[in-house]
Amino acid sequence: MADDPKFKNRKFKAVGTRPPRPDGLDKVTGRAKYGADTFAPGQLVALVLRSPHAHAQIKRIDTSKAEKLKGVKAVITSKDLPDVTNGDRDLYDTLENCLARDRALYDGHAVAAVAAIDELTARKALKLIRVTYKVLPHVTDVDAAMKPGAPIVQPRVYTRGVSPKPKSPSNVAKVSEFGHGDVEAGFKAADVVVEKSYKTEQTHQGYIEPHACLASVGPDGHGELWVTTQGHFVYRNTCAALLGMDVAKLKVTASEIGGGFGGKTHVWMEPIALALSRKANRPVKLEMTRDEVFRSTGPTSSTSIDVKIGVKKNGTITAASAELRYQDGAFPGIWAMLGAMTAYACYDLKNVKTIGYDVLVNRPKVAAYRAPSAPMAAFAVESTINEVAAKIGMDPVDFRIKNAAKEGTKSSYGPTYGPIGIGPTLAAVKKHPHMRGKLGKNQGRGMACGFWFNFGGETCTDLNIGVDGTVTLTVGTVDVGGARASLSLIAAEELGIPYERVKCNIADTGSLGHNHMTDGSRGTFSSGMSTIFAARHAIEELCQRAANTWEIPVKDVVWHEGNAIAKGKKHKQLQPLSLGDLAAGSENTGGPIAGHSQIVADGAGVSFASHICDIEVDPETSATKVVRYTVIQDAGKAIHPDYVEGQFQGGAAQGIGWALNEEYIYGDDGRLQNPGFLDYRIPVCSDLPFIDTQILEIPNPNHPYGIRGVGETSIVPPLAAIGNALSDITGVRMTHVPMSPPRIRKAIKEKQA
Amino acid sequence: MLKVCLSGPLKSAADGAASVLISAATIRELLRELVKQYPQMQIQLDDGIAVSVNGDIFRDNWSQEIPEGAEVFLLPRIQGG
Numbered sequence: 001m002a003d004d005p006k007f008k009n010r011k012f013k014a015v016g017t018r019p020p021r022p023d024g025l026d027k028v029t030g031r032a033k034y035g036a037d038t039f040a041p042g043q044l045v046a047l048v049l050r051s052p053h054a055h056a057q058i059k060r061i062d063t064s065k066a067e068k069l070k071g072v073k074a075v076i077t078s079k080d081l082p083d084v085t086n087g088d089r090d091l092y093d094t095l096e097n098c099l100a101r102d103r104a105l106y107d108g109h110a111v112a113a114v115a116a117i118d119e120l121t122a123r124k125a126l127k128l129i130r131v132t133y134k135v136l137p138h139v140t141d142v143d144a145a146m147k148p149g150a151p152i153v154q155p156r157v158y159t160r161g162v163s164p165k166p167k168s169p170s171n172v173a174k175v176s177e178f179g180h181g182d183v184e185a186g187f188k189a190a191d192v193v194v195e196k197s198y199k200t201e202q203t204h205q206g207y208i209e210p211h212a213c214l215a216s217v218g219p220d221g222h223g224e225l226w227v228t229t230q231g232h233f234v235y236r237n238t239c240a241a242l243l244g245m246d247v248a249k250l251k252v253t254a255s256e257i258g259g260g261f262g263g264k265t266h267v268w269m270e271p272i273a274l275a276l277s278r279k280a281n282r283p284v285k286l287e288m289t290r291d292e293v294f295r296s297t298g299p300t301s302s303t304s305i306d307v308k309i310g311v312k313k314n315g316t317i318t319a320a321s322a323e324l325r326y327q328d329g330a331f332p333g334i335w336a337m338l339g340a341m342t343a344y345a346c347y348d349l350k351n352v353k354t355i356g357y358d359v360l361v362n363r364p365k366v367a368a369y370r371a372p373s374a375p376m377a378a379f380a381v382e383s384t385i386n387e388v389a390a391k392i393g394m395d396p397v398d399f400r401i402k403n404a405a406k407e408g409t410k411s412s413y414g415p416t417y418g419p420i421g422i423g424p425t426l427a428a429v430k431k432h433p434h435m436r437g438k439l440g441k442n443q444g445r446g447m448a449c450g451f452w453f454n455f456g457g458e459t460c461t462d463l464n465i466g467v468d469g470t471v472t473l474t475v476g477t478v479d480v481g482g483a484r485a486s487l488s489l490i491a492a493e494e495l496g497i498p499y500e501r502v503k504c505n506i507a508d509t510g511s512l513g514h515n516h517m518t519d520g521s522r523g524t525f526s527s528g529m530s531t532i533f534a535a536r537h538a539i540e541e542l543c544q545r546a547a548n549t550w551e552i553p554v555k556d557v558v559w560h561e562g563n564a565i566a567k568g569k570k571h572k573q574l575q576p577l578s579l580g581d582l583a584a585g586s587e588n589t590g591g592p593i594a595g596h597s598q599i600v601a602d603g604a605g606v607s608f609a610s611h612i613c614d615i616e617v618d619p620e621t622s623a624t625k626v627v628r629y630t631v632i633q634d635a636g637k638a639i640h641p642d643y644v645e646g647q648f649q650g651g652a653a654q655g656i657g658w659a660l661n662e663e664y665i666y667g668d669d670g671r672l673q674n675p676g677f678l679d680y681r682i683p684v685c686s687d688l689p690f691i692d693t694q695i696l697e698i699p700n701p702n703h704p705y706g707i708r709g710v711g712e713t714s715i716v717p718p719l720a721a722i723g724n725a726l727s728d729i730t731g732v733r734m735t736h737v738p739m740s741p742p743r744i745r746k747a748i749k750e751k752q753a
Numbered sequence: 754m755l756k757v758c759l760s761g762p763l764k765s766a767a768d769g770a771a772s773v774l775i776s777a778a779t780i781r782e783l784l785r786e787l788v789k790q791y792p793q794m795q796i797q798l799d800d801g802i803a804v805s806v807n808g809d810i811f812r813d814n815w816s817q818e819i820p821e822g823a824e825v826f827l828l829p830r831i832q833g834g
Contacts, residue, residue, distance in 0.1 A: 090800075160762055160765070161761070161762030161764075162765055163765045163768065163769050174762055175762070176761040176762050176829070177761065260834075261834050262833070262834025263834075265832070265834070334829065337761055337762070337829055338832075340761070341761070341828075341831070368832050368833060369834050371833070414758060414760045414828060415805035415808045415810065415826045415828075416807070453810070453831055453833075454833075455803075455810070455812055455833060456812070456813075457812060457813055519834055520832070520833025520834075521833060522833070600812075600813040602810070602811040602812060602813060602814045603809045603810070603811070
């Protein structure tokens with residue numbers, strides 16, 4: 001009963017309100033401690049030497065002069081991180097990405113590192129390290145990497161997902177096909193078929209806080225790591241495995257996090273800091289510069305996508321296909337596969353086929369970025385959807401409504417949907433005042449839809465009741481967007497006490513069982529479920545304590561709005577005992593009162609959003625400005641609506657930047673040309689309008705409160721919504737993201753010519 | 754017998770089959786039987802998989818029971834941001 005995950009409709013008192021977040025004061029006053037904000041006695045400063053080449057054999061590394069420099073306490077190369085991965089391919093890729101072994105695979109790949117008494121000494125030491133490279137041919141473009149004769153990025157990679165197994169290595173690391181029905185027959189049955197090709201450039205998550213950590217490993221094999229991360233338990237396991245340490249002997253504490261969005265789900269330089277500390281026998285602080293963040297941590301894929309959609313004149317889609325080529329950087333990933341899975345997830349299609357090609361290039365290892373891979377696929381599909389609607393003279397919203405997936409639809413990636421929110425978000429678009437708002441001069445309007453899976457995973461939570469009746473909630477999922485407020489609301493709701501009586505802490509890895517990281521929009525879904533169960537276990541204990549106090553059977557005790565109540569006429573003389581009363585008397589009724597939960601939170605509900613965008617285009621310069629933007633998304637249940645809206649707005653803002661400005665630019669030499677926020681421009685407040693939001697609540701049947709997860713989906717539609725708005729005002733279909741002024745101007749000129 | 758649908762790179766591990774018949778009452782049993790019939794599937798399992806049972810996706814709970822006649826999809830395990 002206590003651990004029943006099934007949704008039960010109920011009226012909430014605390015859930016759905018908007019109290020201040022518990023970490024708010026610290027964050028606005030500067031007291032919050034981020035990755036670089038902690039210090040240890042005797043700590044050293046670490047710096048990393050990085051490859052200036054996109055692809056090069058490392059023939060020799062001479063560290064002797066650096067090691068002799070006064071003040072240098074340790075210098076490491078890959079020899080100091082020996083391969084103890086025991087054949088685990090993914091772990092070996094992580095090891096090689098952290099510190100290059102025989103080859104540097106991209107501009108910025110770490111080659112060696114030093115720890116010294118101060119930054120100046122460390123910088124001098126880096127200059128004394130001599131690396132002898134043999135420069136190799138490189139490839140940074142996804143389409144070029146697939147061509148015959150392209151330089152092979154990883155000779156150990158043979159294409160997976162094809163049969164029979166290839167006999168030679170390839171830059172195509174994986175082929176993933178999804179779909180059902182007969183697309184060829186579907187295209188034959190269509191009255192109109194539209195085919196379009198698209199490209200999207202590589203973008204970074206752009207979190208404001210660079211990666212930073214403080215590592216300390218002693219000669220006894222015990223270590224500690226303070227780090228900015230989305231998943232300190234996962235970091236612990238990975239680092240321990242890479243360094244050959246016992247998991248229990250490495251304690252990892254997550255700092256406050258200044259943004260992650262998927263980029264802090266992977267270890268990058270933390271094993272280097274630990275290895276330096278182990279060698280120097282001193283604590284080591286390692287902070288990345290912004291340049292290093294861009295050059296050596298995981299951006300999202302750049303892509304090249306072909307889309308084909310067939311439709312009847314009445315608006316029914318008869319077939320849809322897509323070929324999606326995503327670059328993974330220098331290590332195999334699943335990014336094209338995710339694009340292929342999500343591309344047509346919004347639609348009810350009888351015939352659909354998608355093929356994803358995960359492709360290796362000489363760029364940094366790609367990492368997740370908020371609904372990873374879905375925005376690029378949605379850009380291609382949702383742009384084409386508008387083209388198809390225009391061809392048959394149908395309103396693009398009506399066209400989407402006619403073809404939208406619903407409960408019982410066989411999804412394009414396989415399973416049949418339960419209750420979902422794409423239809424309701426589209427219906428809300430139709431009714432929204434934004435759609436009736438008058439457009440100004442040189443302004444156009446567009447809309448688009450988006451999908452993300454969401455998921456749950458391993459979760460462990462403690463709930464302890466203090467002697468004064470306040471509650472300490474201890475969770476293991478990092479708070480990236482207001483989760484402590486949401487989880488405190490959930491604990492308050494279950495226990496029937498005020499929100500202010502709950503304090504939520506993020507435990508270090510030594511204090512709680514394993515928790516998967518905060519990704520996949522799982523934080524509030526998973527830890528929310530675990531908090532509910534922990535609170536219910538605590539309530540069982542509270543009822544037992546009341547029964548002990550009253551000397552009656554526990555079956556006669558119920559919990560109601562923060563009080564234990566004795567049921568039945570025979571107990572009518574017994575006054576209710578509040579949580580505070582029971583806490584105060586706990587010493588004599590059995591000791592501390594606590595609840596615990598350790599679960600796998602499966603059954604996450606899929607998420608859909610529809611966005612509306614108005615954009616203004618300067619007719620002379622093609623400069624653009626988003627003048628109005630609306631996000632409509634299904635949250636399942638909004639626990640703290642402020643932070644749900646914040647996620648909607650944050651995702652949209654990142655999507656707008658991606659659509660209009662952001663782009664990794666590589667030179668012919670394979671080096672990144674714009675590794676800084678001056679040349680890689682993310683939107684700032686003055687670039688954006690207030691982003692309006694509308695929360696829909698279609699409960700997830702697999703969560704007690706109906707929570708789905710809201711962190712990612714809202715980055716999916718903006719690229720296409722903006723593309724469709726630009727098409728509305730310019731009459732030009734933009735097929736290359738970012739849709740920067742030069743590209744818009746070029747497209748307009750080409751059309752005029 | 755359950756009809757287990759395969760998608761993405763999982764198909765190639767089952768000689769290109771879009772679906773296979775497996776007798777199993779739980780996800781753990783299903784995966785064990787799959788590897789017995791298709792040893793190449795172990796590589797895919799090591800990469801990570803998820804199992805959809807009647808539309809609900811299970812990534813980690815291998816004790817989940819599978820009702821007779823359920824729609825079962827084997828999916829690659831996904832990552833999120």
